[in-house]
Amino acid sequence: MSANVLTAAELAARLRQSPFNVWMDLRVIELNEQFIEIGLTWRPDMANARRDVAHGGIVGALIDTAADYAIAAKLGRAVPTVDLRIDYHLPARMGELRARARVVRLGGTLAVAEAEAFDSDGRMVASGRGTYFTAEPKG
Amino acid sequence: MSANVLTAAELAARLRQSPFNVWMDLRVIELNEQFIEIGLTWRPDMANARRDVAHGGIVGALIDTAADYAIAAKLGRAVPTVDLRIDYHLPARMGELRARARVVRLGGTLAVAEAEAFDSDGRMVASGRGTYFTAEPKG
Amino acid sequence: MSANVLTAAELAARLRQSPFNVWMDLRVIELNEQFIEIGLTWRPDMANARRDVAHGGIVGALIDTAADYAIAAKLGRAVPTVDLRIDYHLPARMGELRARARVVRLGGTLAVAEAEAFDSDGRMVASGRGTYFTAEPKG
Amino acid sequence: MSANVLTAAELAARLRQSPFNVWMDLRVIELNEQFIEIGLTWRPDMANARRDVAHGGIVGALIDTAADYAIAAKLGRAVPTVDLRIDYHLPARMGELRARARVVRLGGTLAVAEAEAFDSDGRMVASGRGTYFTAEPKG
Numbered sequence: 001m002s003a004n005v006l007t008a009a010e011l012a013a014r015l016r017q018s019p020f021n022v023w024m025d026l027r028v029i030e031l032n033e034q035f036i037e038i039g040l041t042w043r044p045d046m047a048n049a050r051r052d053v054a055h056g057g058i059v060g061a062l063i064d065t066a067a068d069y070a071i072a073a074k075l076g077r078a079v080p081t082v083d084l085r086i087d088y089h090l091p092a093r094m095g096e097l098r099a100r101a102r103v104v105r106l107g108g109t110l111a112v113a114e115a116e117a118f119d120s121d122g123r124m125v126a127s128g129r130g131t132y133f134t135a136e137p138k139g
Numbered sequence: 140m141s142a143n144v145l146t147a148a149e150l151a152a153r154l155r156q157s158p159f160n161v162w163m164d165l166r167v168i169e170l171n172e173q174f175i176e177i178g179l180t181w182r183p184d185m186a187n188a189r190r191d192v193a194h195g196g197i198v199g200a201l202i203d204t205a206a207d208y209a210i211a212a213k214l215g216r217a218v219p220t221v222d223l224r225i226d227y228h229l230p231a232r233m234g235e236l237r238a239r240a241r242v243v244r245l246g247g248t249l250a251v252a253e254a255e256a257f258d259s260d261g262r263m264v265a266s267g268r269g270t271y272f273t274a275e276p277k278g
Numbered sequence: 279m280s281a282n283v284l285t286a287a288e289l290a291a292r293l294r295q296s297p298f299n300v301w302m303d304l305r306v307i308e309l310n311e312q313f314i315e316i317g318l319t320w321r322p323d324m325a326n327a328r329r330d331v332a333h334g335g336i337v338g339a340l341i342d343t344a345a346d347y348a349i350a351a352k353l354g355r356a357v358p359t360v361d362l363r364i365d366y367h368l369p370a371r372m373g374e375l376r377a378r379a380r381v382v383r384l385g386g387t388l389a390v391a392e393a394e395a396f397d398s399d400g401r402m403v404a405s406g407r408g409t410y411f412t413a414e415p416k417g
Numbered sequence: 418m419s420a421n422v423l424t425a426a427e428l429a430a431r432l433r434q435s436p437f438n439v440w441m442d443l444r445v446i447e448l449n450e451q452f453i454e455i456g457l458t459w460r461p462d463m464a465n466a467r468r469d470v471a472h473g474g475i476v477g478a479l480i481d482t483a484a485d486y487a488i489a490a491k492l493g494r495a496v497p498t499v500d501l502r503i504d505y506h507l508p509a510r511m512g513e514l515r516a517r518a519r520v521v522r523l524g525g526t527l528a529v530a531e532a533e534a535f536d537s538d539g540r541m542v543a544s545g546r547g548t549y550f551t552a553e554p555k556g
Contacts, residue, residue: 014188017188018186018187018188018194019183019184019185019186019190020184020185020186020187020194020196020197021187021188021194023184024196044158045158045159045162046158046159047157047158047159048157048159048160049153049156049157049160049217051158055157055159055160055200056200056203056220056223057159057163057196057197057199057200057203057204058159058196058200060196060199060200060203060223060225061194061195061196061197061199061200064195064196064199065196078188080227081195081225081227082226082227082360082388082409083224083225083226083227083361083390083409084195084199084223084224084225084227085222085223085224085363085502085546086199086220086222086223086225087221087222087521087522087529087546087548088219088220088221088222088223089522089524089529104504104533104541104544105504105506105541105544107506109387109411109413110360110411112361112504112506112544114531116521124521124522127521127522127529129502129504129546131360131361131409131504133387133388135387221499221527221548222500222529222548224363224407224502226382226383226390226407226409228383228385228390243365243394243402243405244365244367244402244405246367248526248550248552249499249550251365251367251405251500253392255382263382263383266382266383266390268363268365268407270365270499270500270548272526272527274526292466295466296464296465296466296472297461297462297463297464297468298462298463298464298465298472298474298475299465299466299472301462302474322436323436323437323440324436324437325435325436325437326435326437326438327431327434327435327438327495329436333435333437333438333478334478334481334498334501335437335441335474335475335477335478335481335482336437336474336478338474338477338478338481338501338503339472339473339474339475339477339478342473342474342477343474356466358505359473359503359505360504360505361502361503361504361505362473362477362501362502362503362505363500363501363502364477364498364500364501365499365500366497366498366499366500366501
């Protein structure tokens with residue numbers, strides 16, 4: 001696998017160019033050559049109908065973003081999601097959520113990355129993988 | 140396939156028990172025996188880094204919720220998502236987004252539903268399907 | 279959606295260029311502008327450990343091939359599978375199996391198609407969807 | 418994660434109860450507490466239309482079976498596949514193919530396992546994950 005070409009600070013700056021990422025208050029927690037960790041702090045406005053559980057859309061966005069940024073660290077830019085699979089294992093209760101992501105396969109047109117999301121007790125609440133479009137945008 | 144046991148108004152009330160659904164301002168647009176349509180109005184705080192495109196997490200949450208509520212209409216309650224696949228076809232630009240969902244298979248333990256999301260020009264921006272847990276929650 | 283550019287006979291000839299398709303004895307049952315149906319006759323050497331049920335790999339290959347050929351009918355050639363999701367609904371018992379597939383989204387680089395597989399009693403035993411690579415192969 | 422309750426020899430015997438697994442000549446290559454490896458030797462009758470490349474259905478069946486047997490090692494029995502995602506990375510050319518699988522989440526009703534498939538040059542040709550039904554079959 002190729003080496004990282006962006007630092008955690010550079011990825012964090014890029015991450016926060018998205019207003020919805022800012023709303024979720026996504027943060028880069030750790031970056032090394034093997035994985036990236038992206039986290040958020042669960043807020044009541046992120047809840048599903050059970051008010052003590054995060055909405056699946058929040059958990060899915062965290063998984064997708066972490067997998068995307070595992071690729072961004074290698075390529076120097078975030079990439080469009082082609083498709084995404086999320087597995088929900090446990091309700092994500094109040095507290096910190098963090099997703100650890102790694103690149104499975106980095107190709108010139110498509111890449112695959114996967115991520116696992118954990119709550120503040122270290123329980124895996126969700127996991128997943130996505131295909132991302134890595135070809136240079138036309139232009 | 141079994142008949143609907145909830146009305147659009149009942150599903151809308153249930154939908155809005157989730158604070159994140161309220162934040163997205165999800166609405167039940169149409170309900171019949173074949174499908175349900177759930178919609179939202181794109182806001183700037185839902186954008187990704189390209190400020191004119193909705194974040195994939197918003198589109199994914201819309202697809203997941205529509206598929207879930209296609210099942211809820213038949214069962215009388217929303218059900219936990221086991222896993223979800225989202226395919227992103229086109230950037231979802233400013234305006235209305237709506238997802239039309241139908242039940243593929245309704246079983247006593249698991250169900251599958253699928254959804255297609257369209258922008259206000261009628262272009263399909265995303266589609267997907269999920270597996271949902273339909274067994275009665277343990278008392 | 280664009281019109282078909284291959285006939286059922288042309289697709290059937292192409293299908294049988296693959297030795298494993300010949301082993302499965304895959305046949306084009308129907309082709310029109312909306313969908314393609316591809317079928318096989320269940321044989322004992324296709325069984326899983328329950329000798330009266332087809333192996334999931336056979337059902338998955340049928341779903342994948344049907345979805346691929348829905349695209350092939352429009353493009354004039356079969357295309358590589360990028361990724362695939364299969365949902366297994368019911369055991370596929372002895373008899374005929376047929377998968378009906380349609381194109382969800384046909385793009386210049388990627389396409390999405392979905393399929394539903396039925397047994398000879400008309401029960402849906404599996405369904406799924408895949409992403410396929412539609413860009414011209416490099417010369 | 419719970420300990421293995423079956424040996425490699427016991428899993429191999431169970432594997433070969435399926436006629437299609439016998440046709441593919443699937444073998445248990447390695448089993449430890451972290452992963453299982455299941456392999457096959459590519460034969461011409463497993464080819465797709467490019468006669469030097471394995472059919473995706475064969476690779477998918479290998480991934481599915483490896484993920485299933487990673488769970489079987491922990492539970493003492495193979496389990497039905499609920500749904501499956503396969504990512505195809507590279508053409509699987511002539512030679513040995515092996516899939517290494519591990520359990521991601523083992524629950525009382527559902528489990529998730531993932532697998533990566535490699536050719537004899539150690540290139541990852543495909544990867545994927547599935548949801549499996551782990552509840553006891555009804556008597």
